Amino acid sequence: MAEQVEYVVVGLGAFGSAATYQLARRGADVVGFEQFDLGHVRGASHDTSRILRHSYHTPEYVGLTVHAYDDWADLERDSEESLVTVVGGLDLFPSDSAVTVTDHTESLSAHDIPYEVLDSVAVRQRFPQFRISPGVTGLYQQRSAIVPAARGTATMQRMARAHGGRLVERCAVTGVRDRGHAGLEVEAGGRTYFCRRLVVCADAWTNDVLTGLDVRLPLKTTQEQFSYFEPADPPAFSQGRMPLWIWQGDPTFYGFPCYGEPTVKAAQDCGGPQVTGDTRSFEPDAGRQALLADFMSRTLPGAGSPAWSKTCLYTLTPERDFILGLAPEHPAVCVAVGAGHGFKFTPTIGRLLADLAMTGECPVDIDSFRLDRPAFVDPPPIEQWAI
Ligand SMILES: Cc1cc2nc3c(=O)[nH]c(=O)nc-3n(C[C@H](O)[C@H](O)[C@H](O)COP(=O)(O)OP(=O)(O)OC[C@H]3O[C@@H](n4cnc5c(N)ncnc54)[C@H](O)[C@@H]3O)c2cc1C
Structure with missing residues (x-):
C-alpha cells in the first residue's frame, strides 16, 4: 500500500x-x-563546532549571512536553547591569498557590516597567540560566532518533531520516480510514499538519490579531517582572549578558541582525497595531520600538539x-548542498527549502545556486575552492 504524504x-x-x-x-x-x-558521524554535520561569520568574499554570501544570524536567533527563541556563541573572528591574508582582504571588506561594506583591518603588528598586539610575518593582513569582525554542529542538528530534529514532523x-x-501531475513516488524501508514535493538534502549521496530522475550534478566528495590541540595554557586560548581564525592562504587553515573543553580545534579547509560516502575511511591521515601541526607550530605555537583527529566529508x-x-525538468524536487561551508546557513537553508517546496518560489535571490548554472552545464577545468 502506498502512503500519501505532502512532503x-x-x-x-x-x-x-x-x-x-x-x-x-x-x-x-x-x-x-x-x-x-x-546524529551519526558518517556525513558532514557531526562533532562540536562550526564557524558562523559575516566575513565572506562576495556581497551575495554576506547578505545570506545576515539571514543566517536572524534565523539562528529565531531557532534559539523557538527551541529555548542557546546555540550561538559570539567570540569574534580574524581572517588572516598572506600577500598571495586567493581571495583578498579587499574582496571581504567591500562585501562587508555593501551590507554595512563593521570590521577592522589590522596590520601584522596590530594583530600580534591584540592577539599575542599569533606569530605572523609583516606581509600578513588581518580582518577582524566582532560578530563571528561558534554554532554547535551535532547539538544544533539535534535541536532542529527535536523541534521538527515538536511541530509534528515525522x-x-x-x-x-532507495528509489525516486517523477510521476508528473501525480507527484513523486519514493521508496523507503520497503514502503512506497507518494508526495507532492521532494526535498533532497543527501550531501555526499546526492547523485545517488537523484539517479532515478536522471539528474547528475558535478559534485566531488573529499575526506577531510580536523584535530584537537592541547595548549599548555588553556586560558590563553579561551573565548574573549582568542578569536575564531581563518588563514586565507594556500592551503587554507582555520581554528577555534576553547569551546566547552580546554582544547583548540583546527583544520585544513579542503585538500583531502576524493572519496564517496561509502568508500571513505574513518582513519585520519598522518601526513595531513603533520601538515596542520607544522602550520600550528609556526603560527600558534602555544596551541601545543594534536591530541586526536577525526574525519568528515x-x-x-x-x-x-x-x-x-x-531540479531541472523536475520542478517538484528541491535540492540543497552546502559545498563544505553550509552549516552556518543551516536554519536559513531550511527556511528557503520550505519556501521552495511549498510555493516553488524563494524570497531570496538564489539564482547563482541553481542546478543548471553555467558552471554545472560546462564545468570549469580547474576547481576554485577558496572562499
Ligand atoms: C569538518 C567539517 C568542518 C566544517 N566546518 C564548517 C564551518 O565551520 N562552517 C560552516 O558553515 N560549514 C562548515 N562545514 C560544512 C557543513 O558542516 C556542511 O555543509 C553541512 O553540515 C552539510 O549538511 P548536510 O545535511 O547537507 O549533509 P550531511 O550532514 O552529510 O547530511 C546528509 C544526510 O543524508 C543522508 N542520506 C543520504 N542519502 C540518503 C538516502 N538515500 N536515504 C536516507 N538518508 C540519506 C546521510 O546519511 C546524511 O545523514 C564543515 C564540514 C565539515 C565536514
Missing part, C-alpha cells in the same frame, strides 16, 4: 533536519528519512557555491 525530505543531517523542521512548523505533513542513526532513522530512500561544487533550487 518527503531525504537525509537528516543539518540541512534535511532544518527543512523538516521548517515544513513541520508551517503545519505541513512532512516525513524525513535518514539512512543511518540520527523523522524516520535507519531507513534509506566535504561535498564540493566546481566553484564552491551552494546548490539550492529546483
Whole structure:
C-alpha cells in the first residue's frame, strides 16, 4: 500500500533536519528519512563546532549571512536553547591569498557590516597567540560566532518533531520516480510514499538519490579531517582572549578558541582525497595531520600538539557555491548542498527549502545556486575552492 504524504525530505543531517523542521512548523505533513542513526558521524554535520561569520568574499554570501544570524536567533527563541556563541573572528591574508582582504571588506561594506583591518603588528598586539610575518593582513569582525554542529542538528530534529514532523532513522530512500501531475513516488524501508514535493538534502549521496530522475550534478566528495590541540595554557586560548581564525592562504587553515573543553580545534579547509560516502575511511591521515601541526607550530605555537583527529566529508561544487533550487525538468524536487561551508546557513537553508517546496518560489535571490548554472552545464577545468 502506498502512503500519501505532502512532503518527503531525504537525509537528516543539518540541512534535511532544518527543512523538516521548517515544513513541520508551517503545519505541513512532512516525513524525513535518514539512512543511518540520527546524529551519526558518517556525513558532514557531526562533532562540536562550526564557524558562523559575516566575513565572506562576495556581497551575495554576506547578505545570506545576515539571514543566517536572524534565523539562528529565531531557532534559539523557538527551541529555548542557546546555540550561538559570539567570540569574534580574524581572517588572516598572506600577500598571495586567493581571495583578498579587499574582496571581504567591500562585501562587508555593501551590507554595512563593521570590521577592522589590522596590520601584522596590530594583530600580534591584540592577539599575542599569533606569530605572523609583516606581509600578513588581518580582518577582524566582532560578530563571528561558534554554532554547535551535532547539538544544533539535534535541536532542529527535536523541534521538527515538536511541530509534528515525522523523522524516520535507519531507513534509506532507495528509489525516486517523477510521476508528473501525480507527484513523486519514493521508496523507503520497503514502503512506497507518494508526495507532492521532494526535498533532497543527501550531501555526499546526492547523485545517488537523484539517479532515478536522471539528474547528475558535478559534485566531488573529499575526506577531510580536523584535530584537537592541547595548549599548555588553556586560558590563553579561551573565548574573549582568542578569536575564531581563518588563514586565507594556500592551503587554507582555520581554528577555534576553547569551546566547552580546554582544547583548540583546527583544520585544513579542503585538500583531502576524493572519496564517496561509502568508500571513505574513518582513519585520519598522518601526513595531513603533520601538515596542520607544522602550520600550528609556526603560527600558534602555544596551541601545543594534536591530541586526536577525526574525519568528515566535504561535498564540493566546481566553484564552491551552494546548490539550492529546483531540479531541472523536475520542478517538484528541491535540492540543497552546502559545498563544505553550509552549516552556518543551516536554519536559513531550511527556511528557503520550505519556501521552495511549498510555493516553488524563494524570497531570496538564489539564482547563482541553481542546478543548471553555467558552471554545472560546462564545468570549469580547474576547481576554485577558496572562499
Ligand atoms: C569538518 C567539517 C568542518 C566544517 N566546518 C564548517 C564551518 O565551520 N562552517 C560552516 O558553515 N560549514 C562548515 N562545514 C560544512 C557543513 O558542516 C556542511 O555543509 C553541512 O553540515 C552539510 O549538511 P548536510 O545535511 O547537507 O549533509 P550531511 O550532514 O552529510 O547530511 C546528509 C544526510 O543524508 C543522508 N542520506 C543520504 N542519502 C540518503 C538516502 N538515500 N536515504 C536516507 N538518508 C540519506 C546521510 O546519511 C546524511 O545523514 C564543515 C564540514 C565539515 C565536514
